[in-house]
Amino acid sequence: xRLTHIILRSCTCVCILIYSMLSNAxxxxxxxxxxxNAIETALANQEYEKSWAMVSDLQERYEGLSExxxxxxxxxxxxxxxxxxxxxxxRVLIDEPNNYRIHLEMGRALFFNNNLA
Numbered sequence: 001x002r003l004t005h006i007i008l009r010s011c012t013c014v015c016i017l018i019y020s021m022l023s024n025a026x027x028x029x030x031x032x033x034x035x036x037n038a039i040e041t042a043l044a045n046q047e048y049e050k051s052w053a054m055v056s057d058l059q060e061r062y063e064g065l066s067e068x069x070x071x072x073x074x075x076x077x078x079x080x081x082x083x084x085x086x087x088x089x090x091r092v093l094i095d096e097p098n099n100y101r102i103h104l105e106m107g108r109a110l111f112f113n114n115n116l117a
Contacts, residue, residue, distance in 0.1 A: 031068050033088035048078045066095045
């Protein structure tokens with residue numbers, strides 16, 4: 001089981017890396033800060049469904065940008081979309097491997113997803 005788990009994680013990382021490289025051609029290079037602020041406000045006000053609708057509308061345009069992916073993951077966690085959050089956080093960790101806040105959110109997502117191995 002341990003070897004299978006390692007192989008699965010390795011394949012996931014490779015897929016994320018390939019996806020990130022391919023999807024960057026379809027995204028804008030910067031995130032609209034006003035849109036991110038609106039999502040942050042909805043999240044802070046515990047308007048989770050509203051924040052989910054907002055990030056879902058922007059996902060195709062900004063997916064792959066660390067700033068958006070981090071916010072997307074936080075919203076996904078609050079909406080119990082843990083696997084989507086883990087996927088987004090893995091993309092962020094490629095760009096920011098030493099960002100402890102990202103590791104903390106990854107831990108939350110893995111815990112809530114009952115992935116304790």
